[in-house]
Amino acid sequence: MSDDELVSEPQEERRRSAAARLFDVRRVIGGLFVVYGVIVGLVGVFDGSAALDKAQGVRINLWAGLAMLVLGLLFLLWQWLSPAEAPEPPNADTERESVENREGDASVR
Template identity: 60%
Template sequence: MSEHYSERDLQREITELETKSATAARLFDIRRIIGGLFVVYGVIVTIAGFTASDADIDKAQGVNINLWTGLGMLILGLLFLLWLKLRPTAPPPPDVLPDEREE
């Protein structure tokens, strides 16, 4: 038995899919991914900087490069996440179905 969709059913289904797509786009916002990765790697590199030996610091001409790089990565990652929090992705405007227009 074949199912016949009315124009209204088709529009409703399209609207639902657009809403789900917008939710997925906000969930996988590139700022969240980049910020999260920089924070995770920043923590790892910062820990490596705190546990650096004197020989490692001497190789870098007296600079604890892991510590400074890790802190920089942490700051950058937190800035990305702050940007995401302050300027979230705007939801798409609701579409009016042709049969539901107000006159």
């Protein structure tokens, strides 16, 4: 094994790990809930008397916005505390064996 191969393996691992974290669905869901929670919460803060009368005196938009904000922050905290790891690359030997097994199954039929 050459020095170039040894250097490139950790870099490749870091790149795959960064890509796995970037596309983690918890980040997308958490971010959307945070944004929508802030928007709905602000609407709830500035609700007029007609909206309060409609909701029987409860600032429902404020409470829903706060709940969405908390849920979004929990998703982001979960993603931060337990980051996604990149899956292991398939091994060339394993791939070759699985192709041979499939070809063998096809010839039996």
